[in-house]
Amino acid sequence: MKIGVPTEIKNNESRVSITPAGVYELTKQKHEVFVQSNAGYASGFTNQDYQNAGASILESIEDVYQVAETIVKVKEPIEEEYSLIQENQLLFTYFHFASSLQLTEAMLKAKATCIAYETVQDEDGSLPLLTPMSEVAGRMATQQGAKFLEKPIKGKGILLGGVPGVSPGKVLVLGAGVVGVQAAKMAAGLGAHVTILDINMKRLRYVNDVMPSHVVTEFSNEYNIRKHIKTADLIIGAVLIAGAKAPKLITRDMLKEMTPGTVMVDVAVDQGGCFETTKPTTHENPIYIIDDVVHYCVTNMPGAVPYTSTLALTNVTFPYVMQLANLGWEKACQENKSLAKGLSMVQGDVICPEVKKAFPELLN
Numbered sequence: 076m077k078i079g080v081p082t083e084i085k086n087n088e089s090r091v092s093i094t095p096a097g098v099y100e101l102t103k104q105k106h107e108v109f110v111q112s113n114a115g116y117a118s119g120f121t122n123q124d125y126q127n128a129g130a131s132i133l134e135s136i137e138d139v140y141q142v143a144e145t146i147v148k149v150k151e152p153i154e155e156e157y158s159l160i161q162e163n164q165l166l167f168t169y170f171h172f173a174s175s176l177q178l179t180e181a182m183l184k185a186k187a188t189c190i191a192y193e194t195v196q197d198e199d200g201s202l203p204l205l206t207p208m209s210e211v212a213g214r215m216a217t218q219q220g221a222k223f224l225e226k227p228i229k230g231k232g233i234l235l236g237g238v239p240g241v242s243p244g245k246v247l248v249l250g251a252g253v254v255g256v257q258a259a260k261m262a263a264g265l266g267a268h269v270t271i272l273d274i275n276m277k278r279l280r281y282v283n284d285v286m287p288s289h290v291v292t293e294f295s296n297e298y299n300i301r302k303h304i305k306t307a308d309l310i311i312g313a314v315l316i317a318g319a320k321a322p323k324l325i326t327r328d329m330l331k332e333m334t335p336g337t338v339m340v341d342v343a344v345d346q347g348g349c350f351e352t353t354k355p356t357t358h359e360n361p362i363y364i365i366d367d368v369v370h371y372c373v374t375n376m377p378g379a380v381p382y383t384s385t386l387a388l389t390n391v392t393f394p395y396v397m398q399l400a401n402l403g404w405e406k407a408c409q410e411n412k413s414l415a416k417g418l419s420m421v422q423g424d425v426i427c428p429e430v431k432k433a434f435p436e437l438l439n
């Protein structure tokens with residue numbers, strides 16, 4: 076199969092969809108891989124690395140879309156790419172269709188076949204191609220929080236780990252899912268005192284079992300949240316109710332109960348945020364301040380660490396890429412039920428029930 080790897084052109088997106096290691100495995104199976112020049116540069120892979128692994132380098136994005144039967148990407152195609160997509164071409168990438176009518180219409184018009192990373196789903200309901208990005212964002216949440224707690228970048232002026240003779244900082248994590256556990260782990264590693272809240276007792280039991288004793292679990296309710304925000308230095312929002320908007324666990328009035336310079340990182344910003352005062356921010360302008368509380372609400376946190384995120388993402392996407400290349404999408408989806416869940420569109424027809432529900436007008 077001819078596989079194309081275009082350079083991501085969405086603002087601030089530096090990841091690449093296949094690494095030289097992936098190219099090496101694909102070409103061993105006699106597939107051809109066409110990589111746009113410098114597609115991997117920001118993730119630490121040169122054109123030479125790709126060529127050494129067996130890829131052909133193409134100069135322009137047009138060349139890649141022209142030659143490939145399957146396009147493997149990271150982010151959804153943006154407007155400039157719509158006209159490049161060929162009829163019957165397979166696209167394997169994040170799409171988030173239900174949040175964009177424009178993208179959905181464009182893919183239908185192109186008669187593309189689309190498999191969306193975010194809806195590939197295992198039997199236990201987990202989303203294997205989303206998990207690594209939650210792991211990255213969770214770990215980054217603590218790193219960013221620690222940075223913005225420094226005085227010159229608007230925080231309280233606290234070193235999270237403390238020093239001998241001085242107490243460590245206090246971190247409050249809301250949600251003990253993938254993001255929350257990774258955030259708590261990093262904070263605990265720095266030596267901070269960590270409290271993690273969830274409404275799911277199974278998750279709290281798990282955290283209690285695996286974390287050191289300076290990570291404390293408590294049930295999540297307004298009473299406990301109000302108690303902890305008074306002394307927390309860093310608050311990390313990591314809740315998710317699948318398919319729904321995040322609940323507003325920190326309301327505007329609560330900011331007055333915090334000490335000035337407290338930092339709040341809302342990782343759940345992509346689901347509307349779990350702080351009432353959350354507004355989406357970018358890596359260029361990641362923070363804003365309300366009532367002396369620093370808010371960090373970047374919607375695409377993993378984009379800032381492409382070296383790590385590219386490897387984390389391709390570790391989980393690559394086995395599916397290989398299966399698609401070896402079998403073609405129809406047979407691959409028949410054999411792999413998790414992959415089949417990602418099938419959103421087939422040559423101009425919507426397959427995914429959530430997309431149908433989001434845009435009933437497209438089905439008439």
Ligand SMILES: NC(=O)c1ccc[n+]([C@@H]2O[C@H](COP(=O)([O-])OP(=O)(O)OC[C@H]3O[C@@H](n4cnc5c(N)ncnc54)[C@H](O)[C@@H]3O)[C@@H](O)[C@H]2O)c1
Nearest residue numbers: 209212250251252253254273275295314315343374375376
């Ligand atoms: N900003 C970014 O760049 C970025 C990157 C990755 C993930 N995310 C987002 O981070 C959020 C968390 O993702 P995840 O993978 O950890 O989800 P997850 O499903 O693994 O965990 C969410 C946890 O929230 C808990 N929860 C639900 N309601 C709660 C409440 N009222 N109080 C406390 N806990 C509650 C759930 O029980 C669950 O344990 C999602 O919105 C996800 O989209 C954002």
